[in-house]
Every structure is written in structure tokens, then in C-alpha cells.
Amino acid sequence: MKRFLRNDLDAMPQRYRxxxxxxxxxFKSASVIGTCDLRENTNLCIVSSVVxxxxxxxxxGFVMRPPSVTRDTYENLIQTGHFTINHVAIEWVAQAHQTxxxxxxxxSEFEATGFTPEWVEGFAAPAVKESRLRMGxxxxxxxxxxxxxxxxxxxxxxxxxxPKEVVLEDGYVDIEAIGTATISxxxxxxxxxxxxxxxxxxPDKGAQPL
Amino acid sequence: MKRFLRNDLDAMPQRYRxxxxxxxxxFKSASVIGTCDLRENTNLCIVSSVVxxxxxxxxxGFVMRPPSVTRDTYENLIQTGHFTINHVAIEWVAQAHQTxxxxxxxxSEFEATGFTPEWVEGFAAPAVKESRLRMGxxxxxxxxxxxxxxxxxxxxxxxxxxPKEVVLEDGYVDIEAIGTATISxxxxxxxxxxxxxxxxxxPDKGAQPL
Numbered sequence: 178m179k180r181f182l183r184n185d186l187d188a189m190p191q192r193y194r195x196x197x198x199x200x201x202x203x204f205k206s207a208s209v210i211g212t213c214d215l216r217e218n219t220n221l222c223i224v225s226s227v228v229x230x231x232x233x234x235x236x237x238g239f240v241m242r243p244p245s246v247t248r249d250t251y252e253n254l255i256q257t258g259h260f261t262i263n264h265v266a267i268e269w270v271a272q273a274h275q276t277x278x279x280x281x282x283x284x285s286e287f288e289a290t291g292f293t294p295e296w297v298e299g300f301a302a303p304a305v306k307e308s309r310l311r312m313g314x315x316x317x318x319x320x321x322x323x324x325x326x327x328x329x330x331x332x333x334x335x336x337x338x339x340p341k342e343v344v345l346e347d348g349y350v351d352i353e354a355i356g357t358a359t360i361s362x363x364x365x366x367x368x369x370x371x372x373x374x375x376x377x378x379x380p381d382k383g384a385q386p387l
Numbered sequence: 388m389k390r391f392l393r394n395d396l397d398a399m400p401q402r403y404r405x406x407x408x409x410x411x412x413x414f415k416s417a418s419v420i421g422t423c424d425l426r427e428n429t430n431l432c433i434v435s436s437v438v439x440x441x442x443x444x445x446x447x448g449f450v451m452r453p454p455s456v457t458r459d460t461y462e463n464l465i466q467t468g469h470f471t472i473n474h475v476a477i478e479w480v481a482q483a484h485q486t487x488x489x490x491x492x493x494x495s496e497f498e499a500t501g502f503t504p505e506w507v508e509g510f511a512a513p514a515v516k517e518s519r520l521r522m523g524x525x526x527x528x529x530x531x532x533x534x535x536x537x538x539x540x541x542x543x544x545x546x547x548x549x550p551k552e553v554v555l556e557d558g559y560v561d562i563e564a565i566g567t568a569t570i571s572x573x574x575x576x577x578x579x580x581x582x583x584x585x586x587x588x589x590p591d592k593g594a595q596p597l
Contacts, residue, residue, distance in 0.1 A: 178519075179551040186445050186544065189558065196558035198442040201522060201547060203474055203562065204569035204579060205439070206413030228438045228450055229415070231535040232408035235396050240438055240448075264413055270582055271594035278588035289590070309388075312411060317534055322541065324527055325441040329539055331532065334396065337411060341389040348399065348406035349572045352413065359414035359569055359579060362559045364586070364597070367579040369414060372480055372568070374575045378488035380499070384481035387574070 200362040207265035207358040207366065209273055210239065211287075211294070211303045212253035219294050219303045220249045221286035223276045225360040227262055235334040237262060237314060243326040249282060251328075257301040258316045260332060263308035264357040270366035273358075297336060304338070309355040312337035349374070410572040417475035417568040417576065419483055420449065421497075421504070421513045422463035429504050429513045430459045431496035433486045435570040437472055445544040447472060447524060453536040459492060461538075467511040468526045470542060473518035474567040480576035483568075507546060514548070519565040522547035559584070 186194060205225040213219045230236035239262075241251055254260045265273040276286045287294050287303065294303035297313055304311040314332025321328050343351040359367045374387040396404060415435040423429045440446035449472075451461055464470045475483040486496045497504050497513065504513035507523055514521040524542025531538050553561040569577045584597040 178548040179554075181547050181549065183445070183543075183545055186547075187443075191443070193558035194445075195442045197554070197560060198445045198544070199439055200558075200560035200562055201445075201472075201520065201544070201549075202437050202439040202447055203416030203418055203567055204414055205416065208413055226438050227412050228436050229409055229412040230450060230532060231537060232405045233397075233401070234534065235393070235404075235408045235411075236534055237412055238450075240440055262411075267582060271585060271596075274585045275588050275594045278590045280590045310411065318532065320530060320532075320539070322440060322528065322530075324444065324446055324541065324543075327441060329530070331534065333393075333534075334408070334411070335393055337391050337396075338388040339391065339411075344389075344407070348403035348410075349575065350407060350410035352410055352571050353575075353577060357413055357571075358582070361562050361567075361579075362584075365559065365563075365584045366582045367563065368582055369569060369571075369577040369579050372477060372576045372578055374572075375481060375484045376574070378485050380488045380490045384485045386481075 196363055204359045204361055204367070207270070207273065207360045209263045209265060209276055209305055210250060211261040211263060211305060212250050213257065213301065213303055214253050215256055219285045219287050220253055221276050221290070221292060221305070222250050223265065223273050230331055236331055237334065238329050238331040241328045241330050254316055254330065259300060259302040259313065260316065261302045261304040261311055261313050263305040264310040264352065266309060267356045267358045267368045269307060270358050274364065300335060310339055310352060310357065406573055414569045414571055414577070417480070417483065417570045419473045419475060419486055419515055420460060421471040421473060421515060422460050423467065423511065423513055424463050425466055429495045429497050430463055431486050431500070431502060431515070432460050433475065433483050440541055446541055447544065448539050448541045451538045451540050464526055464540065469510055469512040469523065470526065471512045471514040471521055471523050473515040474520040474562065476519060477566045477568045477578045479517060480568050484574065484576070510545060520549055520562060520567065
């Protein structure tokens with residue numbers, strides 16, 4: 178083991194440090210976020226920071242880099258109050274990664290990277306037709322993080338499309354069966370293989386595989 | 388695809404809904420959080436909500452359930468201002484899952500579940516000796532999320548222990564090589580297999596494997 182102190186991190190060149198620190202948080206959600214402006218000009222960008230906030234009400238969040246960097250997505254979701262989260266599948270990780278390129282504002286990443294917008298009636302953000310698990314969210318909170326100017330964006334799930342056959346009897350959705358990818362660091366994509374599920378843990382016995 | 392509307396989610400039985408909604412966020416970080424009180428009584432609990440907040444300064448966050456539920460960890464980190472994040476390895480996912488059982492307050496999960504506390508000088512929270520990637524963080528923000536009473540806890544990395552041989556030349560840390568696990572839903576543990584890394588995306592060409 179090598180110990181890195183705070184000073185060591187601060188002394189790393191910027192890109193090296195970004196790659197290093199981004200790896201430390203463990204495996205992450207691979208999702209593309211869909212938004213549009215009031216004229217339905219669409220935008221799509223990959224994020225690895227989707228996090229479950231709660232089930233009742235059903236809330237998801239993601240961390241957004243400073244609006245000076247992520248421009249369109251932030252402006253769109255503030256304008257419309259809507260966004261979609263779409264799972265990235267292992268067959269199209271390259272295409273999903275490509276949505277992080279800085280395309281000119283007037284060019285939609287849907288078009289540039291070959292995804293198909295899917296519109297849900299009454300919902301002002303495009304989903305990704307190619308995705309096998311997608312959801313539409315209404316913006317309910319936009320929390321500035323004072324330490325670095327990022328924001329925690331929180332949405333309430335308005336609807337979600339899930340293949341029926343992967344919803345198990347206890348409500349668990351088998352996202353491995355639909356080929357959802359996972360990310361490590363800034364740019365590494367992985368497939369998964371289940372080790373086990375475990376029952377709700379109780380103090381009087383060890384972990385019980387389900 | 389089956390579409391679930393907000394009403395359908397609200398109508399689900401509580402545990403079913405928790406399993407369902409927890410699956411929608413994609414694959415998640417598998418980490419155990421170490422804390423202690425002012426008398427160095429230790430606590431350890433598994434979390435799947437660790438999220439990268441930024442690299443400069445190096446910041447990590449996690450979502451904490453209402454303090455009425457997660458009791459000890461929250462009180463400890465407020466008291467000491469310190470906590471550790473330790474990657475869960477695929478060989479000991481069962482043991483890590485077991486830290487979620489509600490042990491009596493006076494019993495440490497380290498002892499109950501068989502982990503070894505590791506102390507770093509001057510740092511008031513125990514790390515997990517068995518973990519192959521661990522870090523110590525100083526609490527810098529505790530943000531209440533008004534929608535459901537959870538909190539986003541943010542820490543600044545004070546130190547991190549990483550096996551030297553998995554830090555690649557560009558700073559990326561190969562967490563798959565050290566057997567870091569990933570979680571889906573509330574209770575499913577997975578190993579990973581790399582598909583590819585991709586270069587920083589540029590608008591004028593498609594994704595380039597590294």
C-alpha cells in the first residue's frame with residue numbers, strides 16, 4: 178500500500194489528479210441524461226454520479242459540474258424542470274462516452290452520437306429509445322455545493338420504463354440481466370457478474386444468501 | 388417495456404418499492420464507512436451511495452438516511468469530524484453486508500462482523516485493514532435534503548492508501564484489479580469485467596479505445 182496525503186494529491190498534475198481521485202469513489206452508475214430547451218432542441222450527456230436519494234417519494238440525484246462547464250444540460254433542466262436518466266448498456270458504451278464531447282450548442286448529441294429521442298406525452302425531456310431502463314424526473318431541488326461550485330440536482334421520478342421480465346417478485350430489478358454497464362474513474366466501462374444477493378441482515382445470524 | 392407512473396410507485400408495498408427504486412439508479416459503489424465516538428468506540432456500516440464530488444479539492448460525498456435510522460455513524464462523524472471510506476472486496480461482500488444489521492450501540496460492527504480497525508496517526512476514525520483501497524476524510528459539509536430528511540455528507544480526503552501497482556501511468560486506479568465489488572439494488576453484489584477505457588471525447592471523431 179502506498180499512502181497519499183492531501184499534499185500529494187494537491188501536487189499531482191491536474192489531469193492525473195482527476196483520473197486518480199475519480200477512481201477512488203468505487204464503481205459508478207453509467208447513465209445518460211436527456212434534456213431539451215423550450216424549443217425542444219435536445220441534449221444528451223453521460224454522467225457517472227447518479228445516486229439514489231430515497232424511495233418514498235422516489236428521488237434520484239446527480240452531481241453536476243459547475244454550470245460554466247456543463248452549460249446546456251443545466252440551462253435546459255432549469256428552463257423545463259424536467260430531465261431523463263437512461264441506463265447505458267454494455268453494447269453501446271463507446272457511443273455513450275462520445276456524448277461527453279463538446280459539440281456546438283446547436284448540434285444535438287442525440288444526432289451527433291446516433292441515439293433516438295423518445296418523447297413521453299406531457300413530459301418536457303427526451304428519453305433514449307435504445308436504453309432498456311429509463312425514467313423521467315421532475316426537478317425538485319438544485320443544491321449548490323459551496324466547496325467547489327458543483328450542484329446536487331434532485332428529481333422526483335414521474336415515470337419509468339423497465340422490462341417486465343427483469344422485475345423480480347420482491348421488487349428488485351435485475352439490471353445485470355439487461356446489460357447495464359458500470360463506470361470506474363473517468364473513462365473505464367465494465368460489465369458485471371452477480372456474486373450473490375443477501376437477505377436483510379440481522380444481528381443474531383451471519384449474512385444469508387438469497 | 389412496462390411503464391410505471393408515479394402513482395404505481397406510490398401504490399407499491401414499502402419493501403417492494405424500496406427494492407424497486409433502489410435498483411433504478413444503476414450500479415453503485417460498495418464501501419464501508421468507519422467512524423468512532425470520542426472514546427474511540429468504533430462503528431462500521433455499508434453504504435452504496437458514495438459519490439465523487441470533485442478532485443480539486445478532493446471531495447467525496449455519501450447520502451445518509453435520516454439520523455433517526457442511521458444513528459451511530461452520523462453522531463460519530465459530527466462529534467469527531469472524521470470518517471473513512473473503504474472499498475468492499477469481492478471476497479468479503481457477505482461480511483460487509485452484515486454490517487447493516489442493527490447491532491446494539493455498545494457492540495462495534497468491527498468486532499461483530501470480523502473486521503480489523505486500522506488507525507492512522509492524528510486521524511479520529513478507524514479504517515478497515517482488510518480493505519485494499521481506503522481513505523480518511525474530514526467532514527466539510529452536512530447538507531440536509533429537505534424532500535426526505537436524508538443528508539448529503541461531504542468530506543475532503545486527508546489521506547488514501549492505494550496499492551502502488553494499480554495506479555496507472557495517467558493516474559487511473561485499476562479498482563477492478565484489486566477486486567472492488569459493486570452493488571445493485573439494496574442487496575445484490577457483483578464483480579466486474581472491463582470492456583474498455585476511452586480517450587477524452589472530441590467532437591470530430593468517434594470514441595477511441597485507450
